[in-house]
Amino acid sequence: MANTKHHIDNTLILLQEYLKGNIHPTTDRELRMLFQQYPDLRIMVEKLENADHLRQELEYYSVHVKDIEKRESRVLSNIMTKIEKPSLKKTISYKKLPLWYTAAACFIGLAIFGIWTIKSKDHNNNIDVTKLAENLHPGGNKATLHFSDGSSLGLDQSHNGIVIGSNITYNDGSVAIGSSTDKRQMMTLSTPRGGQYEIQLSDGTKVWLNASTSLKYPDKFTEQQRLVELDGEAYFEVAKSQGRPFIVITEKEKIEVLGTHFNVYSYPNEKESKVSLKEGKVKVSVPTGEEKVLAPGEQAVVNGENLRVQQVSIDESISWTNDEFMFNNEPLGTVLTQVARWYDIDINIDPSLSKITLWGSVSRLDTFDKVLKIIKMTDDKIKIQIEGRRVKLMK
Template identity: 40%
Template sequence: MTPEIFKSLLAGHRSGTLTVPEKQQLLSLLHHPEYRGELESLFTEDFSSEDFPATATKEELDMIYERVKLQTTIQEPGIISFRPALRWTAAAVVFFSMAFGAYYLNSKYNKTVLPLEFAGQKGEYIKPGGNKAVLTLSDGSHIALDDVANGEIAKESGVQITKTADGRLLYTARPGLSHVKVGYNTIATPKGGQYRIALPDGTMVWLNAASSLKYPSAFTGKARNVELTGEAYFEVAKNKHMPFMVKTSKQEVEVLGTHFNINAYEDENGVKTTLIEGSVKVKLPSNKSTVLKPGDQSDVLTDIKVSQVDASSVIDWKQGLFWFNDESIFSIMRQFSRWYNIDVEYRGDVSNIRFGGQVSRMKNLSQVLRIMELTKSIQFKVEGNKIIVMPYAEMASKQ
């Protein structure tokens, strides 16, 4: 690719004269990580001309870059893509999850200003979640983990419980606990919270927002039993003599040592177990069971259904990302509700609106909503901590 080709394609996009093959070429360039640095420089140079404000910030230029990608994305009917369907590196994802210069965006690409409010009116104050959780010890006492200092925070039956500097809860058991009566602890994240736990056996657990995990302060006996509500990702320490059992309201998962994710939120339609590596057995209360292989996802409502999925996208949440694959607006807003601690109301028919793509969980809610509004399929109104979801105004007026 030469700079002249990109400039020519970009000029054609701005004037609306690109042919379908040229749009496909521009789309390919914009979404190709190999050209990212070069295109960023050329893009900034192109839009720092006399017909664009000299005071425009990098965030505003980034926003226009995103708008070009949205407008050149070739979409399947009925599916709105607000992120390119491409798995970028972590650094690239952060770059393309940009801040917003709505005035410049609208005045540059659309002579009719879109019906978007400025950031302060779009929930700019609604921040993303973070490391927040409450630990309940076996004696009923509560410890707010986001408030307590790093270091040892408790001891139970010879087990040291430590909060580490990188935001983990670490259990360290002394040898010879097989005859000690152990107590059960529960770690619970609120809406807008997440936390990572290292269990006494070395198993690592990432707990998503509005979730809880109940577990013993030390594993003894024939099995390692824990109980989950909400969503968690597990990297289970291997122990062929003591299987690891995860119980939810609708199923039980048995493993010896593997990596998997369980989504068991009560407001979701069924419990989804996704296997990353190893193998797990998913068992119903009726004793019906199935064994998953890597890439399998079981969906349990009244029975077990198994399908192959992009397993890595299922656990993007623990990497700080939302990943949507032809997902309904209702499913997306449930995730936003848990992460941003918001209430959601729907006005008008949005049942046919679906999105696909990837966006950072570390952005303020206003930034995420603006990306979605750029598709001109949907719009949002913020009233306090409530987000009102509506069909896009121009679309609604034409119906």
């Protein structure tokens, strides 16, 4: 556990020194790397007035919040043992502390927790599983372009996107397919499991496709509207075109915009579909006729015939576009569906584990063993078996 202790102590020292004003990310490499790994951490830490508050808020959260899960309690308990705590007799009253204080303390605790190196009690089994997981590599730039006559073109994996124009070019300007073809009226760009790709449509709209996603679109839009069809997950940066709405049709909803940035998560085999708005304004409607207009920071959730709107962290909703998984109190079953799609693996999970909530973040560029570390942090009693590309999680 010496390595764990070093990481905890070092992280706390960095945060405390930053709060005191003794170091800054522009001059301290370790602090800069910490904030790069956890982008929201700097914002949260700055809300604490000084180093003493950092200690006090962690103590408040671990001692006074009664309904936190045992997992979070263990995390904060370990952190608190590394901080010199004041005498309980001198502890001030925290009953009226602002909500963001406890949120900041929680985030700091969990971020530190995510840095720990976890060692399994069954050391030999852990080494075996880790080595197998290291062989499960992340996805990459993989996509196929399908044409209206039934033919298709496998796109170059050394490029990450295409541009639709008189020619279809890669985003470095090299030609993927020339203008002489007469089969381009309607096209579909599709990514497999373990694939992602970008496309710039004829109007200048940019779309990023996540794994196992298809986008159907015309080579040229009409003068009245711009309509595309989506199965899967994609992030849109819609080019403005006065009087010509941009419409995204999925199996579950219709999204109508003029110019905006938003994410659509709508896989046909999943119950819920989500539209998350980063900027601008979109209208989401469902077959029943119900519709909602979203403001930035809002998410429309479609489940069957039900349509509701909730506040979300957009950074989390679009973290995949920045090559990152971000888990914020998400059910393990939901998380693993996304993970399996990206790593192109089959994951079987014991039903009793599916609702365990997961916190943390991991790069989508890392091999699968890094994801397993986050899972083991949540509950180190979870047993993991790996056979080829099949992963099993058990109690």
